[in-house]
Amino acid sequence: MKIGVYVCHCGGNISEVVDIKKVTSFAEKQGDVAIVRDNAHMCSDVGRNLVLEDIKEHNLDRIVVAACSPQFHGKTFMDIVEKAGLSPYVFEMANIREQCSWPHFDEPDLATRKARDLVNVSIAKVKLDESLERKTMPIGKRVLVIGAGIAGIQAALDLGDAGFEVHLVEKEPTIGGKMAQLSRTFPTEDCAACILSPKMADVPSNPNITLYTNSQVEKISGFLGNFEVTIHKKPTYVNENCVACGICEEKCPVKVPNEFEQGLTKRRAIYVPFEFAVPYRYLIDEDICIYLKDGKCGNCQKVCPHDAVDFTQKPEKIEIKVDTIIVATGYDIFDATEKKVYGFGTNKNVITSLEMERMIVHEAEGRATREIGKRIAFIQCVGSRDEQIGNEYCSRICCMYATKLSQLLKRGDPKKDVYVFYTDLRAFGKGFEEYYKRAQRTGVKFVRGRVAEVNEDSKTGKVILKVEDTLARQIIESEFDLVVLSVGMTPGAGTKQAADVLRMTRSPGGFLQEAHPKFKPVDTLNDGVFICGCAQGPKDIPDTVAQASAAAARAIRLMNKGVYAVEPITAVVDEDLCSGCATCVSVCPYDAVKTELKDDKRVAKVNEILCQGCGSCSAACPSGASQQHWFMNNQLRAMVGAALGEEEE
């Protein structure tokens, strides 16, 4: 056996704390160690080639790299070891950065000792590594996209155009998401509906996309290349005969606030979500329909000339199989009633920014829903950057959408007085700072200061704000016709549900966690599951679209070759030791172990395709017959011994 040990300086990240010389000279003294080297950057081309050449030249058959976390560069070096003709599994990584130089920089001596121990642990393990081979498995070209806002639509279209089979699931009766509700988009002020609706229309016309609206993903089992998905489709009570003529709507006696319009207008129990909805078809709101409740009414069915109303529709369960999944479940706006001081919900002249979006759309179309008034104030960071309500993060869009709304208001009537009360003004994107400057020039007053009090003048209904202007150092008390709360983003109900169904990790703010913040921003720790858009964290439309295309590309990368590599770190049973007790069968979460008769003896057998390599069965086995490749009992014990400074036998 010939082991090569490589110690990385990580450009000072490690070597400024750990005494590299002491580590290398320790490694040199260990049995079977043939070569020890150190390098400024093991992950660089130079570092990688060092390993490659040494393996070839010196016939090394085991490699230890002491550097950063294996979660960071483990794969880098496994690929190099494989390229040199060895099994990628005769390789170990000692994490002397994240788990040594960084958390112990206060104590360099002890950190150096720990680094030595960690190298020793890796040497102990590598000696017992088996030459496992990576296996390949076939993979198809089917993708599930959850959520059909702009993120899901973009991902689905990219995949569909690339020839992949897409199943797009949306919980609402139409696709389009939150973007469909916006007036215009910052900083270019394109009309949101005008740029979104053609994309929405492309979805049903794409032959590779199957769309499920009014549907939710209820259950997902399986794994990369083999996900089994159960979709729950709610009935709409209107079938495909519907041509959206609208006769039914006129005869429907029930009226409720229209959620798409933020309650500014009313809709009936039978309705189309909005004028560019996809699919453009009526549906019945089962919670309020009189016929569905007590069998009376049924007007819509009576008047429909196309026989489209069908009260017998039942919820459907649809089972599909896919190879990869993209989660694009978006966000909800912060519930402003949670922030009691601003009086939202009690004071009718305090509204959310989304209401303002709709009001501006209506006004532009000449069908104003309510008076906007002359003096308008925006309060920023409502539900964002607010530790009191538990949202520490910045929602990233509010500064710019408030700027945009202020511009649209000014454009309608330059004499309007518009104030924006902000904490910090963040204009970080392309063209944002220029846009903000322009807004200032049009006379919008940006005031730095948190709003302390919001009161209502009981006679006039006007809203009186008390704000401390922290730049001018004075208290402003002023009256406004309308106060707009710039509400932030929260992880949507759909995002929470998807996280539960897929058992995904969530970041502190509750958004879905990416596999790596820099280099794997749309991957997750679940193989074959990708995230994009506001499900991952607050972001604007261009970033959302970019991420969606990135997620599509990452999914294509996995599926395009038709095969993918699987790790051989599955469970393995020593049939001689196995007593056939089937304890392993009962603990396996994947039904990957079964017992079978072999030479009259009952023994456990592992299905290597189903086994995901958790090692639970190995831990449960009372006779030590079940083990896990790459984490064999003797390996774990040898590691423990080395970690505790036990001398080699």
Added chain:
Amino acid sequence: MKSNLEPKIVAFCCNWCSYAGADAAGTSRLQMKPYFRIIRAMCSSRIDPEMILDTFKKGAWGVLVAGCHPGDCHYVTGNYRTQNRILLLKNLLEELGIAPQRVRLEWISANEGGKFQKVVNEFIDEMAELGPLNLSTERKVKEAS
């Protein structure tokens, strides 16, 4: 601290949550006492009680087992198995006259660097207080208390 010896702690961490949580602590430069050594397994459920006993035999003062939060195990139910096994082991340790707090089970997610730091520092302090595992003295302490 009962002795001038340095505490020896072995921390078994699952690959998906707790090992990443430990990395997160390091990346944030959260300082921890350098008396623990992490051993990575794919899931906390790979670690069996016998292995933990063996770890004590090899000189550990305390053993930390860290996995994903309930419901978050990358392998669905692995951490529930871990929980049961650790519970059983703690009972066994009691029987053997070993302070059961020498085994500690924690759920630490990939973003809980702060929690990792807190748990490790706390555990190291606690073990320093207990001192090295020595069956005969351990029993006496137990009887006296």
